[in-house]
């Protein structure tokens with residue numbers, strides 16, 4: 001049974017069974033699903049989640065900071081503080097959903113990634 005990408009994104013559950021948790025601690029992917037034993041640790045996420053999050057945040061946060069800097073004339077130190085807090089907080093909030101969505105997409109479109117170890121390939 002394959003669950004939907006939205007279910008995996010919202011509930012952070014295994015894309016194969018929909019039961020086991022994907023993450024342990026903050027955003028570390030578990031090695032295997034506790035329910036169906038899908039090797040979730042084999043997901044090849046690379047820098048994809050970081051790239052997606054930073055791209056989204058640059059589109060949203062940069063115009064906001066430009067408005068704050070030029071229209072409201074906030075001091076540079078305050079702008080740097082607001083940028084650091086907003087970018088850091090948003091990154092932490094988005095990290096798990098984006099990683100979960102990418103794992104679900106990879107499971108649907110490249111399931112061989114998860115099963116390579118059972119076929120004797122690295």
Ligand SMILES: [Zn+2]
Pocket residue numbers: 014015016017018019020033034035036037038
């Ligand atoms: Zn599972």
